[in-house]
Amino acid sequence: MANSSTTEEEQPADADVFLAIAHPIRRRILDRLARDDLTVTQLAAPFAVSRPAISQHLRVLREAGLVAERRQGRERRYSLQPQPLAEVSDWIHQYDHFWRTRLAALSNYLDEQDEQDEQDEHAEQEQ
Amino acid sequence: MANSSTTEEEQPADADVFLAIAHPIRRRILDRLARDDLTVTQLAAPFAVSRPAISQHLRVLREAGLVAERRQGRERRYSLQPQPLAEVSDWIHQYDHFWRTRLAALSNYLDEQDEQDEQDEHAEQEQ
DNA sequence: ATTATACGTAAGCAATTCCTTACATGTCAA
DNA sequence: TTGACATGTAAGGAATTGCTTACGTATAAT
Structure with missing residues (x-):
């Protein structure tokens, strides 16, 4: 019950960074975002898994505070947020x-x- | 098939270090081993989980090359092996x-x- | 020799992870 | 408006994780 933070409700209360970087696909996503901001489709392209799978990885990264998304028309461009590292x-x-x-x-x-x-x-x- | 290393067969071919350090208990184990070499019983004492659970965590760390064990009588003393970090x-x-x-x-x-x-x-x- | 200690491991189980396909929503284009 | 993208999310299932208890095997102590 008395969990981690009583005062962190704006920030998504970073969900375990160590877990977020434990998956090789998620690390490769971060590696690529260190070079460019990219959309989900661009991010998903080189991987062998489906696009929704990448969306799910992005959610994990987002909840860990490692990426930020900004909406651009019908796309969502993701950028690296390295602070939690x-x-x-x-x-x-x-x-x-x-x-x-x-x-x-x-x-x-x-x-x-x-x-x-x-x-x-x-x-x-x-x- | 043509994986990372063709020459690492003596070393247990480090099983994912990122996964090994993803669990908080395993990180705390490493933290304590950075101070002293410890036996399994000593390691298990402060944790809320059973001794076999710690043994299983130690196996993960061992397979990642992060700890080494040396047998001392009926005890096994673990030491930190920080290289894979x-x-x-x-x-x-x-x-x-x-x-x-x-x-x-x-x-x-x-x-x-x-x-x-x-x-x-x-x-x-x-x- | 018998008993107690230190440990690894097997078996079983609930929870979680990671993928898939299917679908809903929002936006651009014709 | 209608249809084609871009994306998130739900549902479902196989595999894995992390724990427990039970047990086997050394070694030490009596």
Whole structure:
């Protein structure tokens, strides 16, 4: 009952961005919208699924706040709304430190292997 | 048929990282593994679901290459394997430019609003 | 040896996802 | 107006997800 937001009724209260980007078709839609604003028919063209399927994917993206639609005559032109991706970006960046630490650890390990292999080399001219 | 990699047969051929991180429990598991290596029982403790449910989540993470397990007596200690997150990181970073462009556009818009509001300010000492 | 602990996995089930086809609505064109 | 686009949505169904309980198998403890 006492759910997420009591104050977000204008904004569609972004429905899980992580879920929205989990589907490869939806990611490809976003990729293409990063280049151009496109209509549904244009968006659907390169995909192997039906046009309504794309409409449904667009709904998921819309509810996640990742795309916006503007009506142009009988067409609806979609544009990328990248802000919600910040949540993913932030989450991923938590691991940057860990990342580097791990690479460093691997590097140290390899260095130690080298030391054990070579044991008394001084000239370090090979890369 | 001619899929991504023809040379990855030792590694479990990472099963969709985007899907693996789409579930909040799995993200929280990764978050905790970024601090400590933990056993399944330790991992399961704070969650509202059963221990087998966590085991199943761990399988998804394992198949995505995001965690590694090492057997320690009757326990299995899991550790974070952040490398596959690079795919997500790379994908997200495609949008960095778009991001900044959009922020810049917003900024310009606000600047123009300011210009219309103030119209003849010269001293630019505030940051 | 027996019992308890730590874990994976199978089976079963409700809910959800993702597709399809069919249809309703709104807009341009003749 | 009539017909051809452009699009959203509803209905239905197969596949998948995410949980549960039950069970099997190691390992540790007694």
